Amino acid sequence: xxxxxxxxxxxxxxxxxxxxxxxxxxxxxxxxxxxxxxxxxxxxxxxxxxxxxxxxxxxxxxxxxxxxxxxxxxxxxxxxxxxxxxxxxxxxxxxxxxxxxxxxxxxxxxxxxxxxxxxxxxxxxxxxxxxxxxxxxxxxxxxxxxxxxxxxxxxxxxxxxxxxxxxxxxxxxxxxxxxxxxxxxxxxxxxxxxxxxxxxxxxxxxxxxxxxxxxxxxxxxxxxxxxxxxxxxxxxxxxxxxxxxxxxxxxxxxxxxxxxxxxxxxxxxxxxx
Numbered sequence: 001x002x003x004x005x006x007x008x009x010x011x012x013x014x015x016x017x018x019x020x021x022x023x024x025x026x027x028x029x030x031x032x033x034x035x036x037x038x039x040x041x042x043x044x045x046x047x048x049x050x051x052x053x054x055x056x057x058x059x060x061x062x063x064x065x066x067x068x069x070x071x072x073x074x075x076x077x078x079x080x081x082x083x084x085x086x087x088x089x090x091x092x093x094x095x096x097x098x099x100x101x102x103x104x105x106x107x108x109x110x111x112x113x114x115x116x117x118x119x120x121x122x123x124x125x126x127x128x129x130x131x132x133x134x135x136x137x138x139x140x141x142x143x144x145x146x147x148x149x150x151x152x153x154x155x156x157x158x159x160x161x162x163x164x165x166x167x168x169x170x171x172x173x174x175x176x177x178x179x180x181x182x183x184x185x186x187x188x189x190x191x192x193x194x195x196x197x198x199x200x201x202x203x204x205x206x207x208x209x210x211x212x213x214x215x216x217x218x219x220x221x222x223x224x225x226x227x228x229x230x231x232x233x234x235x236x237x238x239x240x241x242x243x244x245x246x247x248x249x250x251x252x253x254x255x256x257x258x259x260x261x262x263x264x265x266x267x268x269x270x271x272x273x
Contacts, residue, residue, distance in 0.1 A: 113244030
């Protein structure tokens with residue numbers, strides 16, 4: 001299998017996106033079956049735009065099929081989908097292309113849950129305006145490492161993108177190139193080992209929830225970028241437990257005013273169980 005990288009990403013993350021398990025990836029690395037630009041790799045590393053990733057495997061080692069998206073709601077103007085892990089919203093093979101719909105907001109590739117798309121330009125404009133004016137409430141569930149005790153805690157900070165590392169960094173004060181972020185965290189349940197956190201976004205920056213929780217000392221289980229591999233091994237989880245579970249519309253303009261006050265929910269399996 002040969003993959004052309006189209007944006008900076010860690011090799012492990014790319015292979016997990018394709019469908020390989022953590023154990024499969026480790027075994028292939030030990031056998032030197034993974035090559036980056038025709039060079040055998042010995043450990044996880046960052047791949048950049050245009051890099052070529054080559055994976056050698058037997059038929060019984062083939063990656064598992066990706067989960068299919070599930071339609072939560074649809075009408076003549078919009079479609080709401082439960083997005084699976086490892087799928088982009090835009091671009092080749094993204095949800096917008098699959099559904100022949102127009103994007104209006106985003107979820108990280110490895111974040112699951114509710115995503116809204118428009119079926120026509122007029123609806124897209126109305127939704128873009130609604131998201132810009134913060135007339136759409138979005139809530140997430142995150143399961144984190146450790147015993148967290150947030151009580152409607154609003155975390156305000158500053159975020160800086162590091163394109164080279166394909167990550168973001170959090171600061172407690174304004175620094176050069178930073179954007180202000182705001183998220184409210186509320187602990188739903190907790191134990192000595194993990195906690196279920198409800199996250200309400202007030203701003204929508206790249207990796208905002210993941211980086212903020214890690215900064216606060218509670219990395220998301222399964223997050224290979226901001227968490228610890230030792231924690232993920234302990235929980236036997238290598239898909240990040242971050243899910244957009246709730247969306248509510250307010251003050252939408254025509255042709256979508258009929259959606260005002262309507263809300264949609266979708267729970268991930270790790271909350272249902």
